[in-house]
Amino acid sequence: MVDINLIGDDQSGEEKNSEEEERVDDFTQTSSMDTQELAFEERTETFDTTKTYTHQRSYSSLISAGIIVGVIAILGVAIYFFMFKEDSSTQQADLPQFIPESESVVETVPDETESQPATPETEPETQPQPPLTVDEPETPSSDVAEIEDVTPSPEPPRTETRESFQPVTGPFSFNSATTLQTVTDVLTSTPSNLNATLLSYAGQRIRLEIVGSSASDARNFAASLNQTLGGGNFSVVSESQVATNGRSMEKVLISGSIVRGGSQSGSAQFLSLGQMKDWFQKTSKQFGLQVRQIKSQEGLFTDGYTKVPMLVRIYGDKTSLVGLLEAMARDQLNVEVTKVLIVSPDMISYSDEELMLVMNLFLYRAS
Numbered sequence: 001m002v003d004i005n006l007i008g009d010d011q012s013g014e015e016k017n018s019e020e021e022e023r024v025d026d027f028t029q030t031s032s033m034d035t036q037e038l039a040f041e042e043r044t045e046t047f048d049t050t051k052t053y054t055h056q057r058s059y060s061s062l063i064s065a066g067i068i069v070g071v072i073a074i075l076g077v078a079i080y081f082f083m084f085k086e087d088s089s090t091q092q093a094d095l096p097q098f099i100p101e102s103e104s105v106v107e108t109v110p111d112e113t114e115s116q117p118a119t120p121e122t123e124p125e126t127q128p129q130p131p132l133t134v135d136e137p138e139t140p141s142s143d144v145a146e147i148e149d150v151t152p153s154p155e156p157p158r159t160e161t162r163e164s165f166q167p168v169t170g171p172f173s174f175n176s177a178t179t180l181q182t183v184t185d186v187l188t189s190t191p192s193n194l195n196a197t198l199l200s201y202a203g204q205r206i207r208l209e210i211v212g213s214s215a216s217d218a219r220n221f222a223a224s225l226n227q228t229l230g231g232g233n234f235s236v237v238s239e240s241q242v243a244t245n246g247r248s249m250e251k252v253l254i255s256g257s258i259v260r261g262g263s264q265s266g267s268a269q270f271l272s273l274g275q276m277k278d279w280f281q282k283t284s285k286q287f288g289l290q291v292r293q294i295k296s297q298e299g300l301f302t303d304g305y306t307k308v309p310m311l312v313r314i315y316g317d318k319t320s321l322v323g324l325l326e327a328m329a330r331d332q333l334n335v336e337v338t339k340v341l342i343v344s345p346d347m348i349s350y351s352d353e354e355l356m357l358v359m360n361l362f363l364y365r366a367s
Contacts, residue, residue: 176337176361180329182206182229182258183340184322189228194221195352196318201258201340206232208254211350215239218252225256232256244350251350270334273308276363279333280312287323289316292356299365308363310335313356321357334364 183201186208190196194217198209210218218236225234234256242251271279277294284291292313299308314324321342328335339360344352 176335177329177332178258179337179340180325183342184325184329185228186225187318187322187342189224190352191217191221193217195344195350196342197344197350197352199340199342202338204258206234206256206258207237210252210254211242211244211249212252213249215250215252218250218254222252222254222256225254229256229258232258242350244348249350269332270364270366272365273363276310276333276335279331280314283324283327284314284316287316287320289314289320289324296363299363304366306365308365310361310363312359312361315356316354318352318355321355324357336362336364338362
């Protein structure tokens with residue numbers, strides 16, 4: 001009985017063991033399936049989480065890019081608005097400088113005041129207020145009035161009266177008077193038997209060419225000049241013979257100097273260049289002389305005067321030329337005679353009846 005129970009117990013135990021093994025197998029299978037399902041669910045959750053994170057990153061990058069673009073656009077609009085506003089403000093500030101009514105008034109004034117072109121330029125500097133002239137249209141009339149008050153030009157009337165016949169002290173007047181007086185004394189003191197075919201004055205020295213029948217007469221004339229002119233120191237330089245009209249004559253060259261007796265001053269009548277030319281024309285006509293040439297050059301400023309170089313050529317007889325030179329010394333003209341040349345154009349008979357006068361002089365004008 002005991003054995004039977006042991007066998008029965010063994011069988012029942014084996015059955016119980018087999019049932020437990022089957023349950024274990026079923027549990028194992030069930031647990032493995034659950035594990036696979038759990039793993040699949042975990043993979044799905046992991047995939048869904050990664051996908052969601054990727055989408056979130058793309059959305060955030062798009063939002064950041066949009067913000068950056070918006071900021072750049074706002075900055076660009078702000079810069080453009082600032083620059084446009086500054087340009088418009090500068091243009092508005094420059095408008096009164098280019099379109100003031102006062103400038104149009106100033107440009108019309110120089111037509112009435114051509115004598116002083118510097119006045120319209122100095123007037124805007126003394127009143128640099130273009131906005132006032134634009135706001136108040138009455139100011140251009142006051143500007144015109146002020147310009148008209150400034151524009152009077154007293155210079156032309158002053159020069160005309162000054163260059164007419166007002167005596168003014170000048171040493172050149174005395175020098176010219178001494179020179180002209182010396183030349184006329186030499187011509188008038190020449191004996192009738194001698195012909196003065198050449199007389200030149202330059203640098204206070206005189207040279208004479210005397211033609212006559214006797215050389216001794218020419219030497220005596222040179223000695224008499226020392227007494228007439230008072231210390232002129234005239235002497236014979238050379239003697240030669242010339243043939244004229246089929247006969248032989250003596251030609252004597254005499255040289256001497258002019259003593260002016262110091263630098264004195266005298267009064268002179270100031271003439272303009274045109275008045276000086278008219279004086280030569282009228283005076284030469286009075287003495288029956290012919291004016292061949294009157295030339296002048298640009299003047300140069302010295303010693304408070306403007307010296308105008310002049311060249312005069314006059315043709316006529318000896319007596320008339322002496323009268324012209326005496327008139328120049330008597331009228332006390334504002335000239336300084338620097339060179340005088342009197343020459344006979346007749347080189348055949350060596351006559352001094354018709355002579356050519358050539359003078360180099362300076363016309364003094366007050367500056």
